[in-house]
Amino acid sequence: MPADDSKPKRMGPIRTAPLEDSEALRAALQRELQKVTAPSLLVIAGPDVGLRARLDRTLEIGRDPTSSFALRDESISWQHLRVEDRGSGEWALVDLGSTNGTILNTEKCIGESRLSPGDRILIGKTVLEFQLADSLREGFNAEVQRLLNVDELSGLWVKRRFDAQLETAASAVRAGSLAVLSVVVMDMDGVKGINDTHGHHMGAFAIGEAGHVIGRIVGERGFSTRFGGDEFASALPGFTKEQAVVVAEEVRKAVVEHVYEKGAIRVHPGLSAGVATLPGDAVDAEGLFREADQAMYRAKRAGKNRVAT
Numbered sequence: 001m002p003a004d005d006s007k008p009k010r011m012g013p014i015r016t017a018p019l020e021d022s023e024a025l026r027a028a029l030q031r032e033l034q035k036v037t038a039p040s041l042l043v044i045a046g047p048d049v050g051l052r053a054r055l056d057r058t059l060e061i062g063r064d065p066t067s068s069f070a071l072r073d074e075s076i077s078w079q080h081l082r083v084e085d086r087g088s089g090e091w092a093l094v095d096l097g098s099t100n101g102t103i104l105n106t107e108k109c110i111g112e113s114r115l116s117p118g119d120r121i122l123i124g125k126t127v128l129e130f131q132l133a134d135s136l137r138e139g140f141n142a143e144v145q146r147l148l149n150v151d152e153l154s155g156l157w158v159k160r161r162f163d164a165q166l167e168t169a170a171s172a173v174r175a176g177s178l179a180v181l182s183v184v185v186m187d188m189d190g191v192k193g194i195n196d197t198h199g200h201h202m203g204a205f206a207i208g209e210a211g212h213v214i215g216r217i218v219g220e221r222g223f224s225t226r227f228g229g230d231e232f233a234s235a236l237p238g239f240t241k242e243q244a245v246v247v248a249e250e251v252r253k254a255v256v257e258h259v260y261e262k263g264a265i266r267v268h269p270g271l272s273a274g275v276a277t278l279p280g281d282a283v284d285a286e287g288l289f290r291e292a293d294q295a296m297y298r299a300k301r302a303g304k305n306r307v308a309t
Contacts, residue, residue: 046126075124154211162225182244189270270305
């Protein structure tokens with residue numbers, strides 16, 4: 001009789017991948033995780049603890065705000081040291097004739113010294129650690145930096161990080177290395193009505209969206225923060241008051257024209273902004289922020305959804 005092809009054919013046993021294949025995959029994964037990425041400097045003690053600089057080029061360190069890695073420690077020199085890329089993965093520490101000197105681990109740095117992973121650099125009251133991290137630790141470090149410095153809702157800097165950078169920029173104006181510094185303080189209009197009508201979740205959505213718009217418009221021209229509930233601020237180093245007003249109006253228009261829609265609900269917040277400039281309106285960072293805040297309230301009193309000085 002001919003074979004009955006309609007019957008299912010018996011198949012061999014289903015097998016998982018051979019053990020050696022799994023081991024090879026695991027080994028490949030481990031190799032990827034252990035790949036060394038760009039080295040970095042981490043501040044482990046001092047006023048800027050937690051601040052990290054990735055080393056993808058030669059780095060100048062000091063109180064000068066124009067330095068590649070500016071620190072707030074008043075006990076370090078304006079231009080204190082340089083970490084030089086010597087190629088082939090080698091980095092060297094060079095003291096720039098600092099007043100209080102540079103200590104590498106336990107020895108004073110005379111001229112230059114080669115850096116090794118784990119080395120600790122003491123300058124003034126600040127301690128930096130030279131690190132090489134695998135990709136897994138690099139991702140962890142990036143996440144820690146995000147949690148320390150970035151507001152979850154808006155994607156902008158937290159106020160603490162903003163204040164530190166604003167103080168650095170204001171110091172540069174006083175020292176003469178930066179000609180002018182402007183601050184824009186902003187407050188959203190209509191958020192209370194949104195909360196009352198649609199709930200706080202819709203208000204929070206609008207605030208977060210506005211923050212992302214502000215960050216995109218300001219871009220590399222400055223740095224921004226969200227503070228309070230629906231209040232924002234941007235610092236614009238090198239911008240005169242007239243130039244800052246133009247940027248503030250650009251931000252206001254973009255925030256107002258943005259589409260705020262979630263779950264078939266659309267809302268229409270506005271934005272009031274105030275601008276102040278150093279020198280001229282204040283003598284320090286705290287006064288500059290306060291003057292911009294007062295200008296923002298003038299915009300509110302003048303009818304909201306506008307820029308005032």
